[in-house]
Amino acid sequence: MMASTITIEPQTNKNKKREIDKQKDTILEIKDLSIFYGDNQAVKHATFDIDEHAITALIGPSGCGKSTFLRGINRMNDLIPIARNEGQIIYEDINLLDKNINTIALRKEIGMVFQKPNPFPKSVYNNITHALKFYGKRKKKQLDEVVEESLRKAALWDEVKDRLHESAFSLSGGQQQRLCIARTLAMKPNVLLLDEPSSALDPISNAKIEELILQLKEDYSIIIVTHNMQQASRISDKTAFFLNGSVIEYDETEKIFTNPAHGKTEDYISGRFG
Amino acid sequence: MVAREQFQVELSKLRGDIISLAHETEKLLEKSLEALYNQDIDMANDIISYDTKLDQKELKINEDAILLIARQQPVATDLRRLIIALRISSDLERMGDNAKNIAKSTIHLGEEHGLTIHPALTDMKNIALKMVDLSIKAFEYEDITLARKLSELDDLVDSMYGEIIREMLEETATNPQKIQHIMQMAFSARYIERFADHTTNIGESILYLVKGETLNLNE
Numbered sequence: 001m002m003a004s005t006i007t008i009e010p011q012t013n014k015n016k017k018r019e020i021d022k023q024k025d026t027i028l029e030i031k032d033l034s035i036f037y038g039d040n041q042a043v044k045h046a047t048f049d050i051d052e053h054a055i056t057a058l059i060g061p062s063g064c065g066k067s068t069f070l071r072g073i074n075r076m077n078d079l080i081p082i083a084r085n086e087g088q089i090i091y092e093d094i095n096l097l098d099k100n101i102n103t104i105a106l107r108k109e110i111g112m113v114f115q116k117p118n119p120f121p122k123s124v125y126n127n128i129t130h131a132l133k134f135y136g137k138r139k140k141k142q143l144d145e146v147v148e149e150s151l152r153k154a155a156l157w158d159e160v161k162d163r164l165h166e167s168a169f170s171l172s173g174g175q176q177q178r179l180c181i182a183r184t185l186a187m188k189p190n191v192l193l194l195d196e197p198s199s200a201l202d203p204i205s206n207a208k209i210e211e212l213i214l215q216l217k218e219d220y221s222i223i224i225v226t227h228n229m230q231q232a233s234r235i236s237d238k239t240a241f242f243l244n245g246s247v248i249e250y251d252e253t254e255k256i257f258t259n260p261a262h263g264k265t266e267d268y269i270s271g272r273f274g
Numbered sequence: 275m276v277a278r279e280q281f282q283v284e285l286s287k288l289r290g291d292i293i294s295l296a297h298e299t300e301k302l303l304e305k306s307l308e309a310l311y312n313q314d315i316d317m318a319n320d321i322i323s324y325d326t327k328l329d330q331k332e333l334k335i336n337e338d339a340i341l342l343i344a345r346q347q348p349v350a351t352d353l354r355r356l357i358i359a360l361r362i363s364s365d366l367e368r369m370g371d372n373a374k375n376i377a378k379s380t381i382h383l384g385e386e387h388g389l390t391i392h393p394a395l396t397d398m399k400n401i402a403l404k405m406v407d408l409s410i411k412a413f414e415y416e417d418i419t420l421a422r423k424l425s426e427l428d429d430l431v432d433s434m435y436g437e438i439i440r441e442m443l444e445e446t447a448t449n450p451q452k453i454q455h456i457m458q459m460a461f462s463a464r465y466i467e468r469f470a471d472h473t474t475n476i477g478e479s480i481l482y483l484v485k486g487e488t489l490n491l492n493e
Contacts, residue, residue, distance in 0.1 A: 230347065257349050259486030270352050271278050 027052035027191060027221040028073065033087035033097075035065070035072050037080065042068040044245040045087070050238075055213060055222045057232035057253065060242030061268065066225050069242070070193050073223070074110040075103045091191075111184035115196040117176035119168035119183075124151075124160050127168050127179055128186045146186050153219075154182035155212045174198075174205025178212065185216075192216065194224040198231070210235050229269055233257040241265045281346045288338055288359055289414070292366070295331050296410045299369045300403055302328070303469060306376035307399045310462060313385045321377035325370050332367035336360055354486065358479035362413065365472040365479075369406075372469040379458040379465075387455045392441070395463055398434050401427055402470040409476035418484045421477035425491040428474045435467040 028050040035043040043065040050056050058066040068077065075096065077083040089096040096106060120127050128150050129143045137143060147164065151157040156178040160171065168179055177197060184192060198209040213222060213235055226232050232239055233253060240250040241262070249256065249265045260266045267273055302321060309317040339359045342348070348356060383389075405427050412420035442460045446453050474491040481489045 229349065233349065258353075260350055266350050269349050271281075 024054060025052045026050065027091065029088070029090035031088040031090065033069070033072065033085065033089060035068050035077060036082075036084050036086075037068075038082040042245055043072065046247045047087075048240065048247060048250045050221065050223060052221050053217060053219075054237040055217055055224060055235055057236035057239045058223065058225045058242060059227075059229065059232050059239060059268070061273065062227075064242040065245040066240075066242045067195055070195055070223060070225050071112075072097075073191070073193055074107050074112055075101065076107075076112065078103060108187045109189055110191040110193060111187055111189035112193040112195065113177070113180050113184055113197050116200050117173055117180050119171075119176050119179050122168060123165045124168050124171070124179060125164040128183050131183070131187060150182040150186040151179075153185050153216070154178045155208065155215070156182055172205070174201045174208060177201060177205070177209060181209075181212065181216075190221065192220050192222045194222065196225055196227060199227060206231075229257075229271075241268060243268070278346070281342070281348075281352075284338075284342055284346075285352070285355060288335065288342070288356075291331070291335050291338070292359060292362055293410055293414060295328065295335065295363060295366045296406055296413075298328055298331075299366050299373065300406045302370055302373035303376075303399060303402060303406075303466070306373040306380070307396060310376055310380045310383075310395070311391050313380070313383070313387070315381055315385060318377035318380040322374050325374040328370040329367055332363045335363040339363075351483065351486075354483045358413075358483050361479045362476050365475045369469050369472045372465040372472075375465045376462045379462045383455055383458050387452075389452060389455050389459065392438055392459060392463070394434055394438050395459075395466065398431055398438075398463065398466045398470075401431050401434075402466050402473070405431075405470050405473040409473040409480075412477060412480045416480065416484055418481055421480040422491070424474045424477040425493075428470055428492055431467055431470040435463055438463045 026049040030046050030048050030050065033043060033046040034041060046069060058070060060066050071077050072085060073089060073096065077085070085097045087097070091110070094101070096110075120130060122130065125147055128147045129137075132143060132146060137146075148157060148161075151160060156175060159175060160179075163170070168176060171179060177200075181192075181197070194213070197213075198206040201209065210231060213224065216222060224232075224236065233256075236253045238251065239253045239256040241248045241256065241260075241264075243264055249260055249262045251261070255261075256265060257269060260269065302324060305317065306321050308314070309321060339356045343353070343356050346352075405424055408420050408424055408427070411417065412424075439460055442456050442463075446456050449456070471492055477491045478489060481487075481491070
């Protein structure tokens with residue numbers, strides 16, 4: 001019956017959408033997180049949940065605490081002697097800020113890619129296998145498989161499959177950055193932290209990285225710091241706006257970029273300060 | 275510090291252009307009724323040719339707005355400001371068309387139609403002009419309270435239009451030989467009613483700008 005099909009269809013779609021919404025589980029619970037460098041409080045009482053298999057963008061002017069926040073998640077700030085944390089970051093029922101956390105294991109689970117591509121001064125192949133060998137994986141067949149899989153996931157395989165034993169420095173900037181992502185993926189992380197991963201790249205390489213990030217969302221939860229508002233609005237599902245260490249607004253990206261609740265968010269995304 | 279000063283300057287220039295286009299449409303409606311009542315065919319022809327100038331101004335506003343979107347990549351309220359600039363200029367252009375259509379009716383009626391133009395058309399026109407004023411103030415000050423008032427005035431124009439049409443239907447019964455002329459008068463009433471409708475669209479655009487959601491003022 002035509003009529004009934006027409007009335008039922010949109011409802012089914014709606015229900016489907018709702019089911020998808022429900023499936024978004026929380027991967028990280030940030031609870032009253034503060035991060036200090038000596039007396040300076042860089043992150044102030046941040047509290048919000050980060051969705052699994054979603055892209056969360058952190059935006060805000062320089063010095064607002066977003067990169068400190070990002071580095072706080074996989075305890076990179078531990079490398080800074082005067083840095084200390086308060087509050088909790090809950091990941092799989094564990095507080096990542098616990099003193100007894102094995103940070104090496106943590107950084108395997110929660111990998112990071114930095115602003116400037118930083119490949120090791122080794123071949124493309126060895127860049128990916130370096131950490132694997134450290135963890136005792138030495139069988140060539142096994143390593144070959146991981147290299148191919150990681151490079152494929154980072155959308156780099158076709159471009160470098162004939163150059164695996166050339167120096168990583170012979171790659172272009174965009175390729176180097178994708179190699180760094182591949183290197184992170186080789187450790188089979190759950191969460192990817194990206195600190196302005198494409199700000200040092202040309203527009204084409206930038207577009208490739210963005211496409212890659214969107215693909216990776218299927219398998220990973222991604223948190224990305226970006227100064228590029230268009231990038232945040234294009235690729236992220238949720239956006240957190242940081243200002244002077246505080247999370248001013250955290251919401252669906254669509255909401256943040258079309259009708260933000262907070263005047264300061266609006267001023268920042270419209271380019272009135274920052 | 276106010277950043278993006280150039281953007282703000284260009285936005286306010288665009289706003290000024292829209293306000294001046296609105297004032298010109300007001301004048302055009304005023305004149306079209308004057309021509310209708312005075313059976314002034316020359317004036318009606320002037321109105322028709324003046325309307326093409328308004329069309330060009332609308333195109334210019336559209337081009338400027340599109341260029342600003344491309345160059346400044348605005349988001350949130352700034353983006354909505356440009357989106358409503360496109361919408362409002364299109365409404366104003368259509369309002370100009372309605373004035374032009376009244377001028378065309380004046381020409382169809384000719385100089386010897388021997389009918390009294392219904393006085394209520396003047397009342398309708400006066401309310402429609404008040405609505406333009408309101409909508410443009412609402413636009414200038416981004417004031418949703420003013421925008422909401424348009425809804426009540428539009429109801430008034432609608433009911434006046436209904437009344438005029440009823441009277442004219444009776445007139446056709448008593449004066450069937452005048453049916454062509456009465457039709458033109460009824461069309462003119464319809465054009466004023468449409469003109470007023472477009473001002474409620476402008477009000478809706480202001481609500482969209484301020485609230486970020488679509489609301490209907492013309493129900």
